[in-house]
Amino acid sequence: MSKNQDILNEEKMHLADATRVKYFDIVIDHGQGAIITDANGRDYIDLLASASATNTGHSHPKIVAAITAQAKKLIQYTPAYFANTTTAALAKRLTELAPGNFDKQVAFGNSGSDANDAMIKFARGFTGRQYIVSFTGAYHGSTYGALSISGVSLNMARHIGPLLPGIVKVPFPDQTQRLLGESDDDFSERLFKQFKLPFETYLPADEVALVIIEPIQGDGGIIKAPQKYMSLVYEFTRENGIVFAVDEVNQGLGRTGKMWSIDHFGIAPDMMSIGKSIASGLPLSAVIGRTEIMSSLSAPANVYTTAGNPVTAAAALATLDVIAEEHLVARSEKLGLLAQEFFEQAAKRYTFIGDVRLYGLNGGIDIIDSSGMPDNVATTKLIYRIFELGAIMISLRGNTLRFQPPLVITEKQLTHAFNIMEQAFSELAHGQLTLPETDNHIGW
Template identity: 70%
Template sequence: MTKNRNQDLLQQEAKVVAPASRIKYFDLVIKSGQGAELTDENGRTYLDLLASASATNTGHCHPHVVAGIQQQAQQLIEYTPAYFANRTTAELAARLAKLAPMSGPVQVAWGNSGSDANDAIIKFARAYTKRPYVVSFTGAYHGSTYGSMSVSSVSLNMSRKMGPLLPGVVRVPYPDVHDRLQGESESAFVQRLFKAFQQPFETYLPAEEVAVILIEPIQGDGGIVKAPQKYLELVANFAHQHGILFAVDEVNQGMGRTGKWWSIQHFGIEPDLMSIGKSLASGLPLSAVIGRQEIMAALDAPANVYTTAGNPVATAAANATLDVIETENLLERSQVLGVKAEQFFVQTQAKYDFVGDVRMYGLNGGIDIVDPKTKQPDTERTTKLITRIFELGAVMISLRGNILRFQPPLVITEEQLNQAFAIIDQAMFDLANDQIQLPQNAAEIGW
């Protein structure tokens, strides 16, 4: 009998790793990765359609990123930027400031993850405006530190048993396409949702006491859902009319994921603050908050310093990551391959009655799986699908129970993309013909 190294390691790990630290999907132990491929401990290779939760947009172990890490590690691994500067980190700050979708001078503050970057948005916004309240949106995922978790609302397990969370947070409904009424036009939908946005301000939340409105222009873990253009314009204008800062979370949807550097660039709206992370350093622990200079000057050290934030190795990886995105034209590649992916998933809509709405923004999509009769979300079918896709050799997960998350590395080849389409189509064919068994742990799978 062949030894199952995946299971052996998972059994060892289960004894010492807390269950709260991993969302359950498949029994996969990753040994290595290259480009858009992963290899497990048993030696089996998979196509990666998740890119480590959009944290490896430049693929796994890109040679230029690896070389940047190796060269820096030979010179200086760490000396905290909280006390002293280093060239690699200083150069990255200048590059990010230049890429920021904001006019006028901007500044950068480092973090270790998207979570603390969103915490920093709260800190800087409160300090600059001298106001206490923060407005965020339902369906949001901003991270797992107490501040970022307090403005998130994608899972009850992010608030269950841990309250009270950060005070002064008010959530309003995100303009999610799933909430459109039957026959409702986009204009009517926008007006209805903007009225819901305004309701707290008209009843119990004084606008002059609100520091910041924080939004994902395209929600990631909320289902790859894009806010309507007009809605975002109304919210941004409302913020500016009332002296409220307008902040965007680009942790999941930034770094070329949507075909532009930042998802907010699809809207032509300038934020006051933005958070970035995940693919910034090709998955190494690094994040940043970027904001208008006058806002970033509102706090003095050590209000937002971390010992390892902005360390030389992570920033070397980030500089190399920016190089790869620029030299390999990954923004354009995301757009072109995104159109190809959209065409494929629209074709599956015509073939399979359980494929609902298809949303694709660059190489970045959410595909709803529904009950063919009721058109309501179908978690069971979705779980069967991702399980079968995994069995066939690709890694794809679900969001909100019934949404396929399609976020492959932007360096995926067209041949690999076609292989992925063939796997997905085969899984859908098997589902349509009732040939997939629900896994025994189905109730535990997903968010």
């Protein structure tokens, strides 16, 4: 029996099922750049980047050095009571990095989930209103507030209600759901009518505190909202005094070929949440927002003992340095075009590849059956075979391949990954793939 399996068998007795979405029987031991190595010593090309939490790759030397130096200097003294030099520097840098030509402040957290919780708090505190509008297909996190505004899995609501009150969900403008021949503008107008329906029937706009959206949904399938739709929603919030917030936890920090996914739309949000890759995977998040909104609450309304921990702040400062110095935003855009070409060409050869969506090194590739319907079984066969061949890729929504490699991946590694995927595609087309024994446990 492999060392991987020995560890998994032991862990299974102690780890709660609710804490892991199961995919492959692998135990990761270490990583470098875009390569991870399991407990058996086998290397894999990482096409997931720890759920887009390691955009700078694994164990980047500059980030490791920053973490080490800070740990020798000060590991922790809670920013909830006293400032420290490292976290103070990060706060200033983040306000300068966020879009919008207005004064901003930062609130730190430990995860994207609590950052999205914080945006609910600040929006309610600033407006004095109660209602929150979010979107179907959203994934905002697993704390109660973030979970309540999410809409990507029934297991995020099953057996754990009641959830946070005052939440209204509207349909996300999933462009894969356009009618035949429907233009982006017509689709935007139709979905905006659905957005307005609650406001016209039961939801007073002057009682809505917040509209929160992922400009490009992550776990919902890597789906970008149309420009016109985003503009219509944004203008609606301006007309009605509603805080407009974006979740950049998954899609920020260069993932989409721009620093922030909202940069694709030319809109400066009132608030934004960041996490995951901000500290290259260490537990750090932040809300960056207009000063008048962020100053609407007083401590301890959003205080955490370890939020803004100096080691995580040092990692974040080094991460931002690496993104700038290695031009990772531009690199994401450039390599993303190579990936788009690969998947679009594959879609011409294989009928089971449906919609292909690439925004930087960030893609959702739908796998469909002969009638054009989602094919979850084929998708599971593909990701499992890709794993066997030496790359880590998972699925979203059951039938969407999730392509999110570290932004530092080399062109040689990317080409190797394409070759692996091409082999898996070919084998599926020839009926050579079978489901793994654990297929009923794989995916969301």
